[in-house]
Amino acid sequence: KNEVEQSPQNLTAQEGEFITINCSYSVGISALHWLQQHPGGGIVSLFMLSSGKKKHGRLIATINIQEKHSSLHITASHPRDSAVYICAVNPGSEKLVFGKGTKLTVNP
Amino acid sequence: NAGVMQNPRHLVRRRGQEARLRCSPMKGHSHVYWYRQLPEEGLKFMVYLQKENIIDESGMPKERFSAEFPKEGPSILRIQQVVRGDSAAYFCASSPRGQGIRELFFGEGSRLTVL
Numbered sequence: 481k482n483e484v485e486q487s488p489q490n491l492t493a494q495e496g497e498f499i500t501i502n503c504s505y506s507v508g509i510s511a512l513h514w515l516q517q518h519p520g521g522g523i524v525s526l527f528m529l530s531s532g533k534k535k536h537g538r539l540i541a542t543i544n545i546q547e548k549h550s551s552l553h554i555t556a557s558h559p560r561d562s563a564v565y566i567c568a569v570n571p572g573s574e575k576l577v578f579g580k581g582t583k584l585t586v587n588p
Numbered sequence: 589n590a591g592v593m594q595n596p597r598h599l600v601r602r603r604g605q606e607a608r609l610r611c612s613p614m615k616g617h618s619h620v621y622w623y624r625q626l627p628e629e630g631l632k633f634m635v636y637l638q639k640e641n642i643i644d645e646s647g648m649p650k651e652r653f654s655a656e657f658p659k660e661g662p663s664i665l666r667i668q669q670v671v672r673g674d675s676a677a678y679f680c681a682s683s684p685r686g687q688g689i690r691e692l693f694f695g696e697g698s699r700l701t702v703l
Contacts, residue, residue: 513692515694521696521697522679522694522695522696522697523631523679523681523694523697524694525691525692525693525694528691528692566630566631568631573644574619574621574636574643574644575633575636575644575646575647576621576623576631576633576692577633578623578630578631578632579630580629580630581630
């Protein structure tokens, strides 16, 4: 079993829909990251969380440390949000442990 | 302020050749991390370096792989005698300091294809 599990693996939505991507982890962490990767492209850091909730534009990330769970929400989704979203945790060392990613496709 | 710069973006090598991947961190960043993304798999940590020091190389294969981050110049990930299984995207990230990792800034990646 991976230390970081994401669900769903693939997600297709219609433009405008509210999107939730989940991340569960099994180790103690000092921080959790949400990353975005476009096809053939680089990786962009969206959020780094250690508690509570953060919001940036249409993106919201929450974390529940006790339940070892985080969610990434996208409101009013748009085709340009189509990408792979990756959850990564920092288990207290300098090494990040990554989930396998959720591939999001938003259709117009 | 330029971001993390990786080159080459794409590299093709034949089995047995050497691959050198370069990473210039963001200005003012002295911590560099290398990650590998195999096809259809998630990212995996390889090595963490500070200037002139390898801090943690526990994710790097013991044979054929090496990394450095000299006092001057970019960080280099070197793969000797490449094999087909080395085909992957290699990402570099930098951070102003470690201590549990602040926000990471990633490069565009170097995509290695071994024929």
